[in-house]
Amino acid sequence: MDITLIIGQLRAYSPTFAGRVAGAAEFKQVSENTNLPVPCCYVVPLDDNPGQAGAQNAVRQDLTDGFAVIVCLSNTVDERGQAAATNLHLIRKELWKALLGWRPTLEYNGITYAGGSLLQLDRAQLWYQFEFDAFMQIGPEDGWEQGALAALPALNTVHINVDVIDPIADKNVKYPGPDGRIEFQTQVNNLNP
DSSP states (O other): OOHHHHHHHHHHHOGGGTTOEEEOSOHHHHHHHOOSOSSEEEEEEEEEEEEEESOSSSOOEEEEEEEEEEEEEEOOSOTTOHHHHHHHHHHHHHHHHHHBTOOSSTTBOOBEEEEEEEEEEOSSEEEEEEEEEEEEEEOGGGSHHHHHHHTSOOOOOEEEEEOOOOTTTOTTOSSSSOOSOOOEEEEEOOSOO
16 A cells, blocks of 8 residues: 555644655654654554455455554653553544545545554654554456556457357257358457457
């Protein structure tokens, strides 16, 4: 998933962070190099989990794209983190209002909440991770076959040979089945005008 879409949504609909929303590849980079004033948050991609293939002869597969919103709050008021933890409930509600049901692009269903967990607590900061999922379906347009079919030449004409297998209609055949003689021919032209 393109995390820049999530970042834009949070900047627009999450007033607590006042635009202090950025992206990162992993939490370690964020916690060691944070340069945004608190409160702030970072959007981090998580695993994408595919389901079983839905068909043997076509590309059809469910996919769950996960991402996290890692929130950083000030913990200088109380080392135990009680004050910062109290704010987490309000921030979670704000994140839900900004993200739940929202579709980052048309191929996704609405975003759902997947849970949260404490990442780190020290005298200065509390780091908490809220996890979300977005569901989509991988289809033929995402795979190799769609391009290969598009590269084929256009089908303009179909020539049809008919070998009648009805033993009543063909008195030369003792057992039903094609005898190799073509009784009727036709041609269909201009299939792709």
